[in-house]
Amino acid sequence: MGTESMPTAPGSEAGIDRTPDVTKTGTYLELVHSWIVTVDHKRLGILYICYALVFLLVAGVEALLIRAQLFFPHNDFISPFTFNRLFTMHGTTMVFFVGMPILFGFGNYLVPLMIGARDMAFPRLNAFSFWISAFAGILLYYSFIGGVGLAGTGSAPDVAWFAYAPLTERAFSPGHTVDYWAVALLASGIGSIGTAINFLATVFCMRCRGMTLFRMPLLPWLYATVSFLVLVAVSPLTACQAMLLIDRYLGGHFFDTQTGGSAILWAHFFWIFGHPEVYVLVLPAFAFANEIIPVFSRKAIFGYPAMVSASVGIAFISLSVWAHHMFTIGMTSFGNAFFTLSTMLVSIPTGIKTFNWLATIWGGKIRFATPMLFSVAFVFQFVIAGLTGIMLSISPWNWQTHNSYFVVAHFHYVLVGAIVFMIFAAIYYWYPKMTGRMLDERLGKWHFWLMVIGFHVTFDTMHIPGLLGMPRQIFTYEPDRGWTLLNQIVSVGGFIQAIAVAILVYNLVHSYFRGAEAGPDPWDAWTLEWSTTSPPPAYNFPVEPVVASRRPLWDLKHPEDPDSTFE
Amino acid sequence: MCFISVESQLSHRVEHHSVIVCQFGTPQGLRIPMRSRTLICRRFLALALFSASAVACGASSTSTFSHASTPASEVNGISIFVLTITGLIFVGVSGLLVYALVRYRGREGDRTEPAQVFGSVQIELSWTIIPILIIVVLFLTTTRVLFSVQDAPRPATALDVIVVGHQFWWEFRYPQYNVVTANELHVPVSSNATDRPTFMKLTSADVIHSFWVPQLAGKTDLLPNRVNEMWIDPHKPGMYEGQCAQFCGAEHAKMLLRVYADTPEQFQLWIANQQKTQPEILTPGSSEDTSANHGNAGDIVRAGTNAGPPSSPAGRGGAVATSYENSQEISPQVGQHVFEHEACISCHTVAGTAATGRYGPDLTHMMSRATIGSGAALNTKERLLAWVTDPNQIKPGSLMPAMHLTDRQNEQITAYLLTLK
Numbered sequence: 001m002g003t004e005s006m007p008t009a010p011g012s013e014a015g016i017d018r019t020p021d022v023t024k025t026g027t028y029l030e031l032v033h034s035w036i037v038t039v040d041h042k043r044l045g046i047l048y049i050c051y052a053l054v055f056l057l058v059a060g061v062e063a064l065l066i067r068a069q070l071f072f073p074h075n076d077f078i079s080p081f082t083f084n085r086l087f088t089m090h091g092t093t094m095v096f097f098v099g100m101p102i103l104f105g106f107g108n109y110l111v112p113l114m115i116g117a118r119d120m121a122f123p124r125l126n127a128f129s130f131w132i133s134a135f136a137g138i139l140l141y142y143s144f145i146g147g148v149g150l151a152g153t154g155s156a157p158d159v160a161w162f163a164y165a166p167l168t169e170r171a172f173s174p175g176h177t178v179d180y181w182a183v184a185l186l187a188s189g190i191g192s193i194g195t196a197i198n199f200l201a202t203v204f205c206m207r208c209r210g211m212t213l214f215r216m217p218l219l220p221w222l223y224a225t226v227s228f229l230v231l232v233a234v235s236p237l238t239a240c241q242a243m244l245l246i247d248r249y250l251g252g253h254f255f256d257t258q259t260g261g262s263a264i265l266w267a268h269f270f271w272i273f274g275h276p277e278v279y280v281l282v283l284p285a286f287a288f289a290n291e292i293i294p295v296f297s298r299k300a301i302f303g304y305p306a307m308v309s310a311s312v313g314i315a316f317i318s319l320s321v322w323a324h325h326m327f328t329i330g331m332t333s334f335g336n337a338f339f340t341l342s343t344m345l346v347s348i349p350t351g352i353k354t355f356n357w358l359a360t361i362w363g364g365k366i367r368f369a370t371p372m373l374f375s376v377a378f379v380f381q382f383v384i385a386g387l388t389g390i391m392l393s394i395s396p397w398n399w400q401t402h403n404s405y406f407v408v409a410h411f412h413y414v415l416v417g418a419i420v421f422m423i424f425a426a427i428y429y430w431y432p433k434m435t436g437r438m439l440d441e442r443l444g445k446w447h448f449w450l451m452v453i454g455f456h457v458t459f460d461t462m463h464i465p466g467l468l469g470m471p472r473q474i475f476t477y478e479p480d481r482g483w484t485l486l487n488q489i490v491s492v493g494g495f496i497q498a499i500a501v502a503i504l505v506y507n508l509v510h511s512y513f514r515g516a517e518a519g520p521d522p523w524d525a526w527t528l529e530w531s532t533t534s535p536p537p538a539y540n541f542p543v544e545p546v547v548a549s550r551r552p553l554w555d556l557k558h559p560e561d562p563d564s565t566f567e
Numbered sequence: 568m569c570f571i572s573v574e575s576q577l578s579h580r581v582e583h584h585s586v587i588v589c590q591f592g593t594p595q596g597l598r599i600p601m602r603s604r605t606l607i608c609r610r611f612l613a614l615a616l617f618s619a620s621a622v623a624c625g626a627s628s629t630s631t632f633s634h635a636s637t638p639a640s641e642v643n644g645i646s647i648f649v650l651t652i653t654g655l656i657f658v659g660v661s662g663l664l665v666y667a668l669v670r671y672r673g674r675e676g677d678r679t680e681p682a683q684v685f686g687s688v689q690i691e692l693s694w695t696i697i698p699i700l701i702i703v704v705l706f707l708t709t710t711r712v713l714f715s716v717q718d719a720p721r722p723a724t725a726l727d728v729i730v731v732g733h734q735f736w737w738e739f740r741y742p743q744y745n746v747v748t749a750n751e752l753h754v755p756v757s758s759n760a761t762d763r764p765t766f767m768k769l770t771s772a773d774v775i776h777s778f779w780v781p782q783l784a785g786k787t788d789l790l791p792n793r794v795n796e797m798w799i800d801p802h803k804p805g806m807y808e809g810q811c812a813q814f815c816g817a818e819h820a821k822m823l824l825r826v827y828a829d830t831p832e833q834f835q836l837w838i839a840n841q842q843k844t845q846p847e848i849l850t851p852g853s854s855e856d857t858s859a860n861h862g863n864a865g866d867i868v869r870a871g872t873n874a875g876p877p878s879s880p881a882g883r884g885g886a887v888a889t890s891y892e893n894s895q896e897i898s899p900q901v902g903q904h905v906f907e908h909e910a911c912i913s914c915h916t917v918a919g920t921a922a923t924g925r926y927g928p929d930l931t932h933m934m935s936r937a938t939i940g941s942g943a944a945l946n947t948k949e950r951l952l953a954w955v956t957d958p959n960q961i962k963p964g965s966l967m968p969a970m971h972l973t974d975r976q977n978e979q980i981t982a983y984l985l986t987l988k
Contacts, residue, residue: 080817080964160814166791167774167816172734257791263775264790298673303686328777328812329788330795333717337710344702348695355694356686358663365673365681376668383660387653394705396712397646399785400631400639403777403812469629469781471812474820478942481808482627558680566685 039123040538041108044130046434048105049427051134052098053508057501058141059093062086064498067491073479083475084158085177089140091161092181095277096188097137099419103284104129104195106426107223109434111199113529113536114217116208116545121201125194133191140184143177157181160473162274163244165255165266170248178248182241189238196230199223208528210547214308215567217527217550218301221308222287225315226280232319233276240269264329271322279318282414283311285422286353289375292429293357295525296372297364300551300563303356310349310356317346327398336395343393350386354379369523370444374425377452381417388413388463403473406466412459416497424451424504431508432522436534437515443507450500457493461486526551628808631781635807635828636799637764638716638784645712649705656701719798721766726754730769732776732789734966735811735818736928736941746841747916749928750941751825755834757800763831764800774816780809780826788813801828810942817964823942841932844919845987848903895975902983905976914967917987927967934988940965952981 026034035043066086069078078086108126112119120126143156155176159168168178203224207216244266246252253261294301301307323331323339331339357379366372388410392398401407424447431439465483466472477483521530531553532541549555549563627633634640671681730752731738739752754765769778771789778797779786787797801807811822829837894901906912907921914927922930933939937946943962944950954961956977957969972980 080820084814084817084819158817164775164814167814172774172816260792262792264793297671298680300683300685302684303691306686306691328786330790330793333714336713336717340709340713341702341706344706347702348698351698352691352695354660356691358660358667359684359687359690361664361667361671363681363684364671365677365679366668366671367673376664380661380664383657383664387657390653390705391646391649394645394649394709396642396709396716396785397649399787400642400646400781402786403779403814467631468627469631469779469809471777471779471810473814474810476820478808478823481629561683563683 037127039119039127041112041120041123041126042434042536042538042540044126045105045107045109047130048101048108048133051130051137052102052105053505055093055097055137056102057505059090059098060498060501062090062093064494066090067494069475070477070487071491073477073484075476078475080475081158084160084473085156087473088157088160088163088181092140092157092185093137094415095161095281096185097133097140099281099415100188100192101133101137102423103226103281104133104192106288106423106430107199107226107284108195110430110529111202111220111223112206113433113532113540114527115203115206115211115220116528116541116547117202117206118540118544120198121206122198126198129191129194129198131191132194133188136184136186136188136191139187140180143180146176146180155180162267162270164270165244165263166257166261168244168248168266169256169258171256171258178244182244186238186241186245189234189241192230192234193238196227196234199227200231203227208545208547214305215547215550218290218304218307218311219287219527222283222290222311225311226283229276229280229283229315229318233273233280236269237273240266240273243269264326267326267329268322271325272319275322275325276315276318278411278414279314281419283314285378285419286311288422288426288429289357289378291525291527292371292375292425293360293379295523296367296369296375297361298367299360299364300554301356302359302362303352304550306352307356310352313349314346314353317342317349321346324393324395324398325402327395328402340393340395344390347386347390350382354383354386369428370439370441370448371425371429371523373445373448374421374428374451377448378418378421378425381413381421381455385410385413385418401466403471404466405470405472406463408472409459409462409466412462417455417459421451421455424448427504427508429523430529431511432518433529433534433536435512435515436518437511438518438522439511439515440507443503443510447500447503447507450496450503454493454496454498454500457496458490459493461489461493465490521553524557526554528552531556629781633782635803635805636783636801638797638799639782641712641716642785645708648708652701652705721798722762722764724763725798726763726765728752728754728765728767730767730778730789732769732771732773732778732811732815734773734816735822735962735964737778737822737824738772738928741838741841744838744842746838747918747929748841748932749936750823750938751827751936753827753829753834753837754799754801755831756802756804756828758802761831762800764798766798767796769795769797775813776811776815776822777813778809778824779812780807780824782807783809783826786812799826801826804828804830804833818943818962821941821943821962823938825937825942837935840935840988843932845917845931847920848900897975897978897982899983899986902979902981905972905979906983909972909976909980910970911980930984930987932987934985948981948985951984952977955980955984 035047038044038047065078066083069075069083071077108120111117140157144154146154157163157177157180159173159178159181163178163181166172168182203216203220207213213221240254243252243254247254247256247261253259255261255263255266257263290301290307320342321339323335324343327336327339368376388406392401392407392410428439428444431437465486468482468486470477470481470483477487518534520533522534523530528541528545528547529536531545545552549567551563555562555564631639631646632643634643727742729740729742731740737750737752739748739750740746741748755761755763757763757765767778767787769787769789770793771791773791775791776789777786778789780799783799783801784797787795789795805828807826807828809824809826811819811824813819815822894904903920906917912922912924914924916923916925916929916931918929918931928941934946938944939946939951939954940958940962943965944954950961955970956974958965958967959969
């Protein structure tokens with residue numbers, strides 16, 4: 001058994017570290033220094049999350065500017081040149097400098113705690129990965145003031161986030177816009193690969209005693225899966241950035257169609273990264289749901305082995321679906337049929353996951369705290385996102401919907417409706433662990449309801465102009481197409497979401513100083529991170545935990561009915 | 568403790584009952600729980616959006632649902648089919664979710680744990696196998712439409728059109744008729760009586776573009792170094808709008824597209840007019856009389872390498888040219904002189920004259936088009952003058968530069984362009 005070596009009960013004095021934190025006694029400068037040189041996975045996790053939240057605000061402002069411009073047809077609030085920079089930077093930032101770092105941040109913080117380890121496998125590599133990613137984001141944004149300066153928006157990239165060749169070649173993009181984009185993504189890719197290696201080594205080598213792979217919580221399982229995907233998917237991206245730079249500066253002709261290169265080659269390279277990337281972002285969101293939904297339903301996750309295999313299955317299938325972004329590029333009908341089928345297959349494991357969440361809720365005693373509210377909205381919205389995904393996989397219909405606002409609505413349903421909602425859920429759920437204080441529930445509910453309303457006003461509506469023929473990435477549109485009112489509704493919803501995020505920011509700051517004390521286990525949860533103090537000491541666990549089941553704290557709290565007798 | 572838990576179970580049953588009553592709509596003062604109310608709101612929102620979309624579909628000239636050509640109607644058919652299936656799945660799954668949330672919400676103060684269920688192989692198998700069956704149906708339906716549209720055989724009567732994408736305009740070539748035009752595609756109506764679909768070969772001169780006229784067909788990309796194919800067969804005469812659907816640079820949004828479906832007679836008239844060339848140097852009163860030059864225009868290789876460089880305008884009809892030198896008169900004749908002596912002809916073709924540039928749109932019959940700048944403005948005298956003066960005022964980022972001519976020269980050029988009917 002071995003649960004006896006755990007702290008005897010959550011909240012009790014045993015095993016709680018009372019030594020003062022050395023960093024808090026020094027000067028302000030020493031505090032900053034200690035954060036910069038830290039190799040502690042928890043601090044790096046928080047750095048990742050804060051860094052990503054800053055970029056979330058920046059990219060959110062870009063989105064608001066885009067929506068303001070599209071409020072009226074033939075609007076000249078923003079020039080086409082600036083508009084093209086805005087949506088390129090919005091997309092690039094949200095994927096590479098919000099989504100990836102915030103998910104890596106939570107992973108960094110949680111994976112070692114959940115598997116009972118004292119740090120990641122390679123703490124210094126971890127710090128390196130963070131700082132090179134941070135450098136990449138700052139480099140990308142330096143482009144706004146580089147070149148000719150802020151007035152002309154400098155050299156900010158303006159080639160869309162997928163940067164199709166040959167638009168990125170020097171013939172069509174002179175100057176340094178593409179260079180900022182390519183180098184920033186190269187650098188962030190190196191950071192991502194480093195983090196992925198770190199997660200894999202941590203999950204496979206650092207688990208505490210008793211924690212077999214199949215006793216591991218689902219979150220570390222999903223992070224291991226994501227890390228495999230990052231290794232396989234980010235490498236082609238890094239390779240094609242290098243090829244693009246060779247084209248631009250060393251006379252290569254990979255994508256330079258003026259000298260016989262291939263435009264489709266870039267599309268293949270980018271999407272064989274780009275589609276798995278969607279799952280790199282969404283699997284951590286699934287991971288949060290796998291932890292939060294059971295705790296607030298008061299039931300164990302339904303079908304743990306099916307959840308693991310479905311996650312791994314999604315990862316494998318996601319590597320064979322990339323060309324569904326290219327149904328209009330001129331593949332053969334057999335090619336189109338293949339990618340239709342492979343894309344549809346993704347819906348089977350994702351369906352299993354959805355139904356297993358439903359079955360977890362079924363028969364539970366649901367507590368609707370803010371993390372659960374966001375998780376429920378996530379399941380609902382993810383179902384819709386999955387169904388519009390099936391619609392998009394129908395290749396003949398995709399000829400109509402591809403590159404239209406229908407696609408924009410679909411992927412925002414995934415990226416906002418699923419991923420951002422689960423990130424918010426994770427913030428409310430783990431903030432007490434990270435800071436020792438609860439986020440304000442009343443503000444949390446305001447945040448949730450405004451977010452849900454804003455989200456649905458924006459992204460439900462956004463499907464329609466796509467079906468009415470509105471292409472994406474246009475800085476303005478014609479008044480006679482019937483898109484005007486729809487765009488205005490979309491814009492209003494965007495501003496409602498902005499208010500919701502502002503409430504979150506206020507809540508984060510306010511609760512850090514004024515929030516209620518959290519204690520080690522505010523949610524009455526079952527995984528190892530709740531067995532240590534909030535925030536945990538630098539070494540996480542005073543005594544290395546030993547586990548006998550998937551829910552070690554359940555075993556502790558219910559000695560009469562431990563999971564370990566069933567598994 | 569025991570008492571409390573029994574009581575909570577009792578209250579649990581009572582509330583369970585109340586939920587059922589609510590579902591039957593009995594107004595007994597039993598309030599609908601907060602959560603289900605919001606979910607009802609969401610349903611209502613979805614319904615409102617759906618009806619709004621149904622209304623909007625009728626109003627939009629680019630709706631994918633108002634199909635007017637075989638590829639578009641085939642796609643429309645499968646889209647309705649898939650919408651129905653996914654709609655049913657949505658209603659089923661979200662209904663279960665709403666039910667579970669209402670039915671299994673926790674009670675205030677109840678800290679007991681529910682029964683722990685870890686899984687069920689049978690149930691999990693069922694929600695694996697049922698989606699597989701749905702996918703088999705969807706896939707087979709999809710492939711039927713996919714192959715029938717994409718691999719449709721080209722009938723011998725088909726009209727061929729070559730579409731070349733440029734930043735930020737469209738070039739259309741009719742190899743069967745030696746006609747070149749821009750931005751506004753004319754095709755014949757294809758009915759049962761006269762089956763004449765249009766088969767297009769698409770390529771690009773610079774970056775990737777995408778040809779999308781939603782009422783006629785799905786989009787197909789135009790790639791440099793590659794030829795793609797698509798076809799349309801508009802059933803009814805009329806004008807169909809669309810635009811470039813692949814981000815191609817600064818003015819992607821103003822790379823608009825019009826397809827005119829003409830009756831066979833109208834189409835023959837249009838083609839016959841497009842085949843005419845313009846006279847080399849206008850003489851007063853000759854601008855209408857261009858039929859003598861019939862035939863030799865619009866050759867697909869006309870402006871190509873084997874046509875050779877245009878001979879110097881000064882070398883031809885020098886005496887006539889000289890008489891227009893420094894003329895202050897605003898007339899088509901002087902306008903043509905300016906057009907051929909400034910940089911215009913580096914980029915533009917006016918078939919039959921010295922203007923054989925290929926970088927910009929073919930202007931031979933530009934007054935037969937309703938718009939300029941690929942739909943950026945209506946083709947009126949005022950807008951044309953503004954365009955000639957500075958295209959960036961109308962279409963910022965357009966690759967045609969402001970030539971910084973005098974106002975008088977701009978008016979002279981405009982006067983000439985207005986004769987290119």
